Amino acid sequence: MRIWIDLANSPHVPFFAALGEDFRARGHELEVTAREFAQTVELAEQAGFAPTVIGGHGGRELKGKAGNLFARARALRSWAGGRPRFDLAVSHNSYSQIVAARSLKLRSVTLMDYEHQPANHLAFRLASRVVVPRAFPDAALRRFGAPARKVRRYDGFKEDVYLAGWQPRAGAIEELCESLGVGAAQVLVVVRPPARDALYHRFDNELFDALLERLCAEDDARIVLLARTDAQREEFDARHRSENVIMPRTALDGATLISAADLVVSAGGTMNREAAALGVPAATVYAGQWAAVDEELVRQGRLTRITSQADIHALPVVRKDAPNARRALGVRAQVADMILEGMRAEG
Numbered sequence: 001m002r003i004w005i006d007l008a009n010s011p012h013v014p015f016f017a018a019l020g021e022d023f024r025a026r027g028h029e030l031e032v033t034a035r036e037f038a039q040t041v042e043l044a045e046q047a048g049f050a051p052t053v054i055g056g057h058g059g060r061e062l063k064g065k066a067g068n069l070f071a072r073a074r075a076l077r078s079w080a081g082g083r084p085r086f087d088l089a090v091s092h093n094s095y096s097q098i099v100a101a102r103s104l105k106l107r108s109v110t111l112m113d114y115e116h117q118p119a120n121h122l123a124f125r126l127a128s129r130v131v132v133p134r135a136f137p138d139a140a141l142r143r144f145g146a147p148a149r150k151v152r153r154y155d156g157f158k159e160d161v162y163l164a165g166w167q168p169r170a171g172a173i174e175e176l177c178e179s180l181g182v183g184a185a186q187v188l189v190v191v192r193p194p195a196r197d198a199l200y201h202r203f204d205n206e207l208f209d210a211l212l213e214r215l216c217a218e219d220d221a222r223i224v225l226l227a228r229t230d231a232q233r234e235e236f237d238a239r240h241r242s243e244n245v246i247m248p249r250t251a252l253d254g255a256t257l258i259s260a261a262d263l264v265v266s267a268g269g270t271m272n273r274e275a276a277a278l279g280v281p282a283a284t285v286y287a288g289q290w291a292a293v294d295e296e297l298v299r300q301g302r303l304t305r306i307t308s309q310a311d312i313h314a315l316p317v318v319r320k321d322a323p324n325a326r327r328a329l330g331v332r333a334q335v336a337d338m339i340l341e342g343m344r345a346e347g
Contacts, residue, residue: 003029004030005033005090008088008094016032016090019336020049033052034049046251058283074100101125110123110130112124112271124145129342130152134153136292154338159270159277160328165332172274173260176253182246187222187318187319190257207307210309222246258271262317264283265282265285266282272303
């Protein structure tokens with residue numbers, strides 16, 4: 001079978017890199033497109049995808065986002081329509097790909113793990129199959145127009161797909177720390193700022209700035225701040241310049257970086273769940289509506305929620321104990337099966 005994967009954001013790359021290995025092992029052929037946004041293309045190339053780059057980001061304004069979505073959908077339709085016919089289009093809620101696939105009468109599978117994304121209304125209605133974690137609320141599926149016949153649920157979290165069996169290459173952590181200038185006795189904190197341009201993030205996050213100030217005051221800590229865009233990097237460089245803060249300008253291997261970290265703090269979701277999968281202490285300072293998958297990680301004791309200045313001051317910034325990884329090894333094959341079954345899914 002011929003499968004078309006579209007990568008719309010950086011976290012999609014390791015997820016589909018793992019699934020791509022599974023698809024190829026089963027004899028399927030892949031072609032990959034990617035959106036020029038954040039580190040998506042750079043990471044895709046590092047993963048060996050050789051993607052066709054089509055379209056970019058629509059900016060923060062809703063009008064620009066809507067126009068960009070459909071403009072990219074037209075570009076993707078033109079690209080896909082000129083290729084040997086695909087059997088299936090797959091993405092993690094790439095709205096443009098789903099629209100393009102529907103216009104080409106091509107079956108599509110979308111995966112999603114955040115029930116408060118408004119654009120789920122479009123993706124869930126147009127896709128042939130919707131694949132979500134078991135924790136995803138039934139009410140949200142119904143609200144977004146996904147009938148039970150097109151929904152499949154998998155155990156665990158999407159990060160288990162690519163991290164459950166992952167181990168760092170021998171010496172990789174030491175090499176990374178040396179390249180970043182982080183000493184063996186220092187506390188390494190990996191920080192991810194809010195996704196301020198995302199449709200689901202239409203608010204300020206004052207707690208994140210307060211948290212960053214607290215981390216910068218820790219003499220023994222080194223903060224690797226992973227800005228989402230060049231503009232965000234410049235903003236934080238101007239506001240939080242400190243010898244404790246390291247802002248890489250090239251994409252790093254995320255799993256190795258998280259494994260090296262003593263603490264991961266994010267105002268988003270994926271990196272925190274990656275830390276939870278690898279057994280690294282994680283805290284969230286996300287100020288929006290919480291995902292059910294993150295609530296589950298809090299219940300499991302794998303994620304700390306920061307909601308106040310008191311929580312910021314109480315956060316331990318220390319060297320971590322031995323990691324306690326989840327090792328949910330069956331999730332990857334389960335998700336791959338659900339996607340491939342989408343070739344026969346009802347539209």
